[in-house]
Amino acid sequence: MTPPGPLMLQEAREAPQVVRRQLGENAGITQALVAALRQRRPPYAVTVARGSSDHACTVLKYALETRLALPVASLGPSVHTLYGARLDLRGALVIAVSQSGASPDVVETVRMARQGGALTVALLNVEGSDLAREAEFVLPLRCGEERAVAATKSYLASLTALLPVIAPLAGDPELVNALEALPEALEQTLTLEEQARDLAGRYRSLDNLLVLARGLHYGVAQEAALKLKETCGIHAEAYSAAEFDHGPKRLLAGGVALLGFTSVDAAGEAARRAYADLSASGADLRTLGPAAGSALTTPATGHGLTDPVASALAFYLFAAHLALHRGLDPDAPPLLSKVTKTR
Structure with a gap:
């Protein structure tokens, strides 16, 4: 029997129940938001977030642009x-x-x-919060209390909350089916914890790591780099595998290791070729994701928009165990607290 372990692991293991609850309890809100978007037809979208939430927005950007052809930009709150x-x-x-x-x-x-006439939507976990009062529509994450400093289940729920809105707007029955099956796929992902722990053991002595991905998985790579800093004290940075040749590849001459996220969507083959070239050049590269042959192969979820959720969950298992391998408590990262209030 797997011991409970740190809060980070305990909360990550709640992901299947969180997604199942979210899909069921948000149905009415989702329908109202779909109706509003059909009526008002926004010409573009912007996202507002920080930290892990901003990384979830990167995934949502790819989802909205690839499925709805809706241009998306990230808005810096400090501009206002x-x-x-x-x-x-x-x-x-x-x-x-x-x-x-x-x-x-x-x-x-x-x-x-x-106030300026935008259609505002908040994806959040604390329903009585200031943000909930300001937004026109609120899609609750339905995570329950998240006590670990390192966000896990709230990030995963941020990836899924808007997908039931995208599916009908895109006319995508495959996404509807994938969402219904996603809790079971996440339960299957949790069975990979021992493999994730073993893979993490190979990284225990690293001080630097580069994380690569393409397309929908890029926001997961951003989140992975943050969590490696936050919970493991590793200096990690995320790059698009397409951009890596434009300068950052120079770092491989110093022996920096790589972690690459794989996919089986439209970006999958491009990522596979990039990783094959890097491996052939002698790079220390291991992979995680749904593509066959990954060092940590996650279950296929049936859709490109839901695959990153399983990949992110598998990474959380990896990161928590990597912290433990390094003799660290992932629930008590130095200098950090659960809620950061920026102005």
Whole structure:
């Protein structure tokens, strides 16, 4: 029997129940948001978030652009809160993502956007938060309390909360089916914990690591780099495998190791070729994701938009065990706290 372990592991293991609860309890809100988007037809979208939530927005950007052809940009909250600019967001879809809903700069930016005529949507876990009061639509993450400093289940729930909105707008029955089956796929992912622990053991002595991905998995790579810093004290950075040749590849001459996320969607073959070239050149590279032959192969979920959820969950198992291999407590990272309020 697997011991409970740190909170980070305990909360990551809740992912199947969180997604199942979210899909069931958000159905009415989802339908209302779909109707509003069909009526108001925003010409573009912007996201507002920080940290893990911003990395979830990277995944959502690819989802909205590839499925709905809706251009998406990331909005820096300080443009409004520090520089005083009131952006013209009339008609835009503004998506804010936050576990706590308490960061003043995100709250103030959403207030400004709604007052200016944007359709504002908040993906958040604390339903009575300031952000929930400012947004026109709220999609609850349904995580319950998240006590670990390192976000896990709230990040995963941020990846899934908007997918039931995208599916009908895109006319995508395969995504509907994949969402229904996703909790079971995440339960299968949890059976990989021993493999994740063993793979993590190979990285225990590293001080630097580069994380690569393409397309929908890029936001997962960003999140992975953050978690490696946060829980393991490893200096990690995320790069698109397409951009890696444009300068960052120079770091391999110093012996820096690589972790690559694989996929089986439209970006999968391009990522496979990039990783094969890197391995052939002698790079220390291991992979994680749904593609066959990955060092840690995650279950296929049936859709490109849901595969990153399983990949991220498998990575969380890896990261928590890597921290433990290094003699660290992933629940008590130095200098950090659960809620960071920026202005």
